[in-house]
Amino acid sequence: MSFVIELGAISLFALRSLYWAFSPPFFFRETLRQMARVGERCLLPVIGVVAPFGMVITLHGLQIVHIFGVERMLSSILVISLLRELSPGLCGIMMAAQAGSTAAAELGTMRVKEEVDALSVMGINPFQYLIAPRLIALTLMCPLVNAIACSSGIVSGYITAVVFGGVNRGAFLSNLYSFVGVIDIWSGIIKTLVFGFVIGVVSCYYGYYVRGGAEGVGKAANDAVVRSIITFLGMNYFLTSALLALSR
Amino acid sequence: MIEYKNVDKSFGDLRVLDHISCAIPEGKITVFVGPSGVGKSVLMKMIVGLEKPDAGSVWVDGDEVNRMDERGLYRVRRKIGMLFQDGALLDSMTVAENVAFPLRQHTSKREKEIARIVSEKLALVGMPGCEGKWPSELSGGMRKRVGLARAIALEPEIVLFDEPTSGLDPLMADAIDDLILEMQRKLRCTFVVNSHDIPGTFRIADLIGVLYDSRLVAYGEREEIQRSRDQLLIRFFSRHTGR
Amino acid sequence: MSNTVKPSLLTGVLAQVGRWGIFSFTAARWTCSAPPALGSVLWEAYQIGVQSLSIVCVIAFFIGSTIALQGYYAFREFGGQNLVGIFVALACVREMGPIVAGSMVAAKAGTAMAATIATMRVKGQIDALEVMAVNPYRYLISPRLLASLIALPLLVVFADFITVFAGYLVAVYQLGVNSGTFLENVATYIGMRDVFFGMIKGGVFALLICLLSCYQGYYSQPGPEGVGRATNRAVVSVCIICIIMNYLLSEMMYG
Numbered sequence: 001m002s003f004v005i006e007l008g009a010i011s012l013f014a015l016r017s018l019y020w021a022f023s024p025p026f027f028f029r030e031t032l033r034q035m036a037r038v039g040e041r042c043l044l045p046v047i048g049v050v051a052p053f054g055m056v057i058t059l060h061g062l063q064i065v066h067i068f069g070v071e072r073m074l075s076s077i078l079v080i081s082l083l084r085e086l087s088p089g090l091c092g093i094m095m096a097a098q099a100g101s102t103a104a105a106e107l108g109t110m111r112v113k114e115e116v117d118a119l120s121v122m123g124i125n126p127f128q129y130l131i132a133p134r135l136i137a138l139t140l141m142c143p144l145v146n147a148i149a150c151s152s153g154i155v156s157g158y159i160t161a162v163v164f165g166g167v168n169r170g171a172f173l174s175n176l177y178s179f180v181g182v183i184d185i186w187s188g189i190i191k192t193l194v195f196g197f198v199i200g201v202v203s204c205y206y207g208y209y210v211r212g213g214a215e216g217v218g219k220a221a222n223d224a225v226v227r228s229i230i231t232f233l234g235m236n237y238f239l240t241s242a243l244l245a246l247s248r
Numbered sequence: 249m250i251e252y253k254n255v256d257k258s259f260g261d262l263r264v265l266d267h268i269s270c271a272i273p274e275g276k277i278t279v280f281v282g283p284s285g286v287g288k289s290v291l292m293k294m295i296v297g298l299e300k301p302d303a304g305s306v307w308v309d310g311d312e313v314n315r316m317d318e319r320g321l322y323r324v325r326r327k328i329g330m331l332f333q334d335g336a337l338l339d340s341m342t343v344a345e346n347v348a349f350p351l352r353q354h355t356s357k358r359e360k361e362i363a364r365i366v367s368e369k370l371a372l373v374g375m376p377g378c379e380g381k382w383p384s385e386l387s388g389g390m391r392k393r394v395g396l397a398r399a400i401a402l403e404p405e406i407v408l409f410d411e412p413t414s415g416l417d418p419l420m421a422d423a424i425d426d427l428i429l430e431m432q433r434k435l436r437c438t439f440v441v442n443s444h445d446i447p448g449t450f451r452i453a454d455l456i457g458v459l460y461d462s463r464l465v466a467y468g469e470r471e472e473i474q475r476s477r478d479q480l481l482i483r484f485f486s487r488h489t490g491r
Numbered sequence: 492m493s494n495t496v497k498p499s500l501l502t503g504v505l506a507q508v509g510r511w512g513i514f515s516f517t518a519a520r521w522t523c524s525a526p527p528a529l530g531s532v533l534w535e536a537y538q539i540g541v542q543s544l545s546i547v548c549v550i551a552f553f554i555g556s557t558i559a560l561q562g563y564y565a566f567r568e569f570g571g572q573n574l575v576g577i578f579v580a581l582a583c584v585r586e587m588g589p590i591v592a593g594s595m596v597a598a599k600a601g602t603a604m605a606a607t608i609a610t611m612r613v614k615g616q617i618d619a620l621e622v623m624a625v626n627p628y629r630y631l632i633s634p635r636l637l638a639s640l641i642a643l644p645l646l647v648v649f650a651d652f653i654t655v656f657a658g659y660l661v662a663v664y665q666l667g668v669n670s671g672t673f674l675e676n677v678a679t680y681i682g683m684r685d686v687f688f689g690m691i692k693g694g695v696f697a698l699l700i701c702l703l704s705c706y707q708g709y710y711s712q713p714g715p716e717g718v719g720r721a722t723n724r725a726v727v728s729v730c731i732i733c734i735i736m737n738y739l740l741s742e743m744m745y746g
Contacts, residue, residue: 045727045730045731048730048731048734048735049730049731049734052734052735052737052738053734053738055738056586056737056738056741059738059741059742059745060581060582060585060586060741060745063745064578064581077565080565081561081565084561085557085558085561089557093594093730094727094730097598097723097726097727097730098723098727101719101722101723101726102723105719105723109719179568217719218606218610218718218719218722221719221722221723222598222599222602222603222606222722225598225602225726226546226595226598226599229550229598230546230549230550233550233553233554234549234553236553236557237553237556237557237560240557240560240561241560241665244560244561244564293618296621296622297621298618298621298622318626322624322626323624325621325622325623325624326624328622329622330619330622332615332618332619333615334614334615336614336615336616336618336619337616338611338616338619339610339611339614339616340607349623349625350623350624350625353623353624353625353630354623354624398623408622
C-alpha cells in the first residue's frame with residue numbers, strides 16, 4: 001500500500017524533473033555522455049536476453065503451426081510477438097536492471113557523500129545537471145536498444161526455424177512482414193519510450209531521496225529495479241489494450 | 249609458538265613481504281609496527297591461513313599452516329581468536345548472538361551456559377549488559393570490544409589483534425591498550441598485535457618487530473628495541489612520537 | 492619492464508566461468524558432505540518465498556493479462572479468437588510462469604544474497620567466519636542453495652496459476668470469449684506434466700540464481716562500490732544465463 005502513496009510522490013517528482021528538463025540551461029554534453037553510457041551498458045545484456053527468447057518463440061511457434069498446418073505463419077508470429085510485446089518488455093526489464101540500478105546507485109552515492117548538496121551550493125540545479133540528462137538518456141536510448149534487440153531476436157528465430165527446424169527459407173523470409181502493420185512498429189517505439197521514461201523517473205527518485213548510508217544506496221538500487229518493473233509492466237497492460245484497439 | 253621461516257609474498261609486481269623470519273614466543277605480547285600498507289595484516293592472516301606465502305613457511309605449534317588442507321586449518325583455527333580492524337561483527341545478529349556464535353558452532357553447550365559465558369566475556373571487555381544491542385548501534389571502540397569478546401569466547405591459546413587502536417580517538421585508544429594489558433594478565437595466552445601507533449606499542453609490548461619497506465628491520469625485546477642505536481630505528485620512532 | 496599479460500575479454504570471461512565452476516563445485520560438495528541444519532534451510536526458504544511472493548503475483552498478473560490480449564488479437568487474424576485459451580495456457584504454464592518466478596526471485600532474493608554476502612566480504616566478516624573455523628560455504632551458501640531449491644518451484648506454481656487466472660479475466664470479461672470454451676481449452680492442452688516440467692525449470696533456475704548471486708557476492712571487490720557492482724552483475728548474469736538455459740530446457744522438454 002505504501003508503494004501506491006509513493007507513486008504519487010514519484011509522479012510529482014516526474015513533473016518537477018520534466019519542468020527542469022525543458023528549461024535552460026541545457027547540459028547537452030552531459031546528456032550525450034549519459035546516452036553513450038546507457039547504450040554501452042545495456043546493449044549486450046538486452047541482446048543476450050531477447051535473442052534466446054526469439055529462439056523459444058520459434059520453438060513453440062513450430063508446434064502451434066504444425067497443429068494448424070500453417071507453416072508460412074511462423075515468421076509472422078515471431079515478428080509480431082517480438083515487435084508488439086516481448087522485445088519491449090524484456091528490453092525494459094534488462095534496462096531497469098542495468099541502467100536504472102546504476103542511475104539510482106550513482107545518485108544515491110552522490111547524495112550520501114553530500115555531492116548533491118555541494119552542487120546546489122555551487123548554484124547548479126541537481127535536477128538539471130544530474131536528473132534531466134539521465135532521464136532523457138534512458139527515454140531516448142530505450143527505443144534504440146529495443147530496435148537492435150528486436151532484430152537480433154528475428155535473426156536468432158531465423159536460425160532456429162530455418163537452420164535447426166527445417167522450415168523453408170523462402171516461406172520464412174517472404175512472410176516476415178505480411179501481417180505487420182505500421183501500428184506494430186509504432187507500438188514498439190511508444191512502449192519503449194514510456195518504459196524508458198518510467199525507469200528513469202523511478203530510478204532517479206529512489207537514488208535522489210536515498211537514506212541511511214552505504215546500505216541505503218544498495219537498497220535504493222534494488223527498489224529502483226523492482227518498482228520500475230512493476231510500474232511499467234502495469235502500464236504495459238493499458239498501453240497494449242489501447243494500441244491493439246487502435247490497430248483494428 | 250608461532251614461527252615464520254623465510255616468508256615471501258607479492259601481489260602482482262608489488263612485493264609486500266621479503267624474507268621474513270622470526271619466532272613469536274608463548275604467553276607474551278608481540279607487536280608488529282610499521283607504516284600502513286607494509287604487509288602487517290598479510291603477515292597476521294598467514295597465521296590463520298587466510299593468506300598463503302609465495303615462498304617459505306609458517307608454523308603454529310609445530311603445524312605447517314601453509315601446507316594444511318581445510319580440515320587441518322579449521323583444527324588450528326579453533327585455538328586462535330582474532331580481532332579484526334572494524335570488529336567484523338555479523339550485522340544480522342545482536343551483540344550476544346555474535347559472541348555466542350563460535351560457542352554455538354563448535355561446542356554443544358546448553359543455552360544457559362552460553363548466556364553465562366557471553367555475559368562474562370562482555371563484562372571482561374568492559375561492556376556488561378549490552379547483549380541485546382545491534383552492531384550498527386555501537387561506536388567503533390565498542391565494536392572492537394565486542395569483537396574481542398567474540399575472539400576470546402572459546403578461550404583460545406593465541407589471540408590476534410589487527411590494528412586494535414586505529415580509527416579511535418586517543419582516549420579510547422589508551423583504553424583499548426589498557427584492556428589488552430589487563431586481558432593478557434588474566435588470560436596468560438599469546439597475543440600478537442599489529443599497530444602503527446608507536447607510543448601505544450611501547451606501552452603494551454613485550455616484544456617488538458619493526459616492518460619497514462617489506463622487510464623485518466628489527467625484532468626483539470622492547471627494551472632492546474628502545475635502546476637501539478640503529479639510525480633507521482631512531483628516525484622511525486622519533487618521527488612518530490615527535491621526540 | 493612488467494611482462495605480465497594483459498587479460499583479453501575472452502580470457503577474462505573464461506577465467507570467470509572457470510572460477511564460478513570451482514565455486515559451484517565447492518558449494519555442492521559442502522552441501523552434500525555436511526548438510527546444513529533443517530531449521531536454517533526452512534528459515535531461508537521462508538525468507539525467499541515471502542520476499543518474492545507478492546511481486547511474483549503482481550508481475551504474473553500483468554503478464555497473463557497481456558498475453559491474453561496479444562493472443563486474442565493475433566488469433567483473430569484467422570478467425571480463431573476463441574482459441575485464446577490454448578495460447579494463454581501454453582505460453583503461461585510452459586514459459587512465462589517459470590520465467591516470471593525466476594526473474595523476480597533473481598531480482599529480489601538473488602540481489603539480496605549478492606548484497607548480503609558482498610557486504611560481509613567487504614567488512615571482513617567472511618574472513619572472521621573462517622578464523623572462527625566456520626566454513627563460509629557451509630554457513631552462508633548451502634542453506635541458501637537448498638532454500639531456493641525449495642522455494643522457487645513453489646513460486647512457479649503460484650505464477651502459473653495467476654498468469655492463467657489473469658488471462659481468463661481479460662479474455663472473458665474484457666474480450667468476451669466464452670468462459671466454458673476458455674476453460675476447456677486450458678484443460679485439454681495443459682496437463683500435470685507441463686506444470687511439473689515448469690517446476691523442474693524453476694529448480695534449475697534456483698540453482699543458477701543462487702550460485703551466480705552468491706558467487707558475485709563472494710568475490711566482490713572492496714568498498715561500497717564493490718557491493719553495488721556485485722549486486723548489479725548478479726542480476727544481469729542471472730537473467731542472461733537463465734534465459735539461455737530456458738531455451739535449452741524447452742528444447743529438451745517440448746522440442
